[in-house]
Amino acid sequence: MPADLSPIDKAKFVAAKRAVDYVESGMKLGLGTGSTAAWMVRCLAERIREEGLKVKGVPTSSRTAELARSLGVPVVSLDDAKWLDLTIDGADEIDSQLNLIKGGGAALLQEKIVATASDQMIVIADAAKEVAQLGAFPLPVEVIPFGWQTTKALIEETLVSLDVLSRDCTLRMNGDAPLVTDEANYIVDLHLKRIGNPRQLSLVLNQIPGVVENGLFIDICDIVVVGHGDGRVTVRDINSGEVEDGHIDLAPSDNIFTDADD
Structure with a gap:
């Protein structure tokens, strides 16, 4: 080493x-x-x-x-x-x-x-x-490129009813263009600051059309x-x-x- x-x-x-x-x-x-x-x-x-x-x-x-x-x-x-x-x-x-x-x-x-x-x-x-509680690190959500802005809006709307401290969501960029994953998708980062119920959040996020998967491993x-x-x-x-x-x-x-x- x-x-x-x-x-x-x-x-x-x-x-x-x-x-x-x-x-x-x-x-x-x-x-x-x-x-x-x-x-x-x-x-x-x-x-x-x-x-x-x-x-x-x-x-x-x-x-x-x-x-x-x-x-x-x-x-x-x-x-x-x-x-x-x-x-x-x-x-x-x-x-x-x-x-x-x-x-x-x-x-x-x-x-x-x-x-x-x-x-x-x-x-x-x-x-x-x-950490004592998840959420300080932005939660990544992988979404398909088609209609990603609509998917992002649906995520933000869904977060209103969930136990999180913040609902700021941003598209992850690679320079001037959206970052593209190995599966040719985009990443929306959720700046939640605190996640009160990770299990519930994971289940709800994956029900949103356009969401492929989220970064909560439960x-x-x-x-x-x-x-x-x-x-x-x-x-x-x-x-x-x-x-x-x-x-x-x-x-x-x-x-x-x-x-x-x-």
Whole structure:
């Protein structure tokens, strides 16, 4: 691991390294998207290279697929894999019940499909992602381009009757044009500030015509691995209720992480 990483990147690295310990040879894995998930792909590639680990990965975005292939992680489609043993992914927010907001990287649709097609989902994050209540991070909603302004208006109208603090909605842009997801859709970000009932909000949003999926992951995450800049790692298992504290060595080394730029 490079010695000059920021504390947040060190936290992401140690969370990713600990999560990859759950991977066993022969597994079919969902590979998440985002800067923390990119560390996980690198850690997985290191185990493949050094231990001869045999796995197949299903990426949740074209970016993850490109990174995995470049590092020698075998990649297959979800249709080929059919069902997965484990998905490891990041999150933008995590509450005490392991409910998540995801989609900051605009890959929420594929991420949710892959996560729900897995026996288990492990979320990796730095400590800043843990919150008492979801909503400070804008909630991404993937919508089809046709009639997106009407869909956005329907979302805003629906939010009036829901337990949220704000109802500001914006189309996510990529420069001067709307951001386009891997599935050729748009993202509307909901700046809610506080979500009182995530389960209700998720169900209601997905009933709106034009909405493809939202970034609330409810009852999907099984384990969260939280990393800290000093190498400490906390593992919380929602099913067993167990909390495990550990530590990952942050000593620099000349390995696959030398060129990491996330």
